[in-house]
Amino acid sequence: MKKSGALIFVLISTLFISLAQVLFKLGSETLQFNFSLLINKFILGGFLLYGLGAVLIIISLRGQNLTFIYPVITTSYIWVSLLSVYVFHESMHFYKIWGILLIIFGIILIGLGDKNNIRKPKLVSEKEVNHD
Amino acid sequence: MTELWAVVLVLISGVYGGLAPIYLKRGVESFQIKKFRTYFNLLKGFFIYVTGALIFIFALKGGELSVLYPLVAFSYVWTCLYSKLMLKEQMNKYKWLGILLVVFGVMLISLGTV
Numbered sequence: 001m002k003k004s005g006a007l008i009f010v011l012i013s014t015l016f017i018s019l020a021q022v023l024f025k026l027g028s029e030t031l032q033f034n035f036s037l038l039i040n041k042f043i044l045g046g047f048l049l050y051g052l053g054a055v056l057i058i059i060s061l062r063g064q065n066l067t068f069i070y071p072v073i074t075t076s077y078i079w080v081s082l083l084s085v086y087v088f089h090e091s092m093h094f095y096k097i098w099g100i101l102l103i104i105f106g107i108i109l110i111g112l113g114d115k116n117n118i119r120k121p122k123l124v125s126e127k128e129v130n131h132d
Numbered sequence: 133m134t135e136l137w138a139v140v141l142v143l144i145s146g147v148y149g150g151l152a153p154i155y156l157k158r159g160v161e162s163f164q165i166k167k168f169r170t171y172f173n174l175l176k177g178f179f180i181y182v183t184g185a186l187i188f189i190f191a192l193k194g195g196e197l198s199v200l201y202p203l204v205a206f207s208y209v210w211t212c213l214y215s216k217l218m219l220k221e222q223m224n225k226y227k228w229l230g231i232l233l234v235v236f237g238v239m240l241i242s243l244g245t246v
Contacts (some may be wrong), residue, residue: 058160067231070215102236103241
């Protein structure tokens with residue numbers, strides 16, 4: 001996958017992960033620790049979105065540097081901060097605003113600094129497989 | 133009051149949990165759908181994720197979330213270090229600075245949340 005394609009995959013995945021956390025929160029508000037935990041539609045939906053997000057991230061890792069993809073996952077913190085303002089009317093602490101800005105600048109720096117050295121991780125992983 | 137052992141345990145869970153994406157990466161690079169052997173790295177990655185989270189949850193017994201939660205962000209530094217050492221990925225000063233910004237950003241959001 002191209003770098004831009006992988007980036008879009010990860011960003012969609014972070015949206016899924018953030019929505020999953022919002023669903024968990026919605027589910028937890030009516031939660032009782034008995035069997036209803038397993039059939040709570042918010043909790044189940046949350047797990048489903050988490051799973052989809054994980055699959056998207058793993059697919060996007062193929063052929064990309066982990067040191068590029070992994071920090072991008074922190075955009076889920078940004079979505080959660082914004083979503084919790086709109087969905088739960090939580091306050092926007094100024095720490096959060098600074099945190100969001102730092103994450104955005106950090107990811108841009110990593111993206112600009114990242115050169116795709118696709119061959120090296122492949123060689124290492126093939127070696128690993130032979131050892132197993 | 134947050135106990136020292138809880139802080140240490142959260143840092144350890146970061147050092148340990150940071151390994152999980154390394155195995156996911158190895159798993160997906162060598163993945164072949166018909167070979168069971170290639171699932172092994174992916175399973176290893178998932179196992180480390182889950183056990184790392186369990187260590188963190190256990191550590192929460194010994195302290196406040198507002199102190200312990202921001203410390204989780206350090207695992208991103210470990211993951212980059214492991215990527216450099218184990219996957220031979222190239223790091224440079226832009227990427228390290230970017231990682232530091234991301235880690236501080238995550239810590240600030242965590243501090244503003246709890």
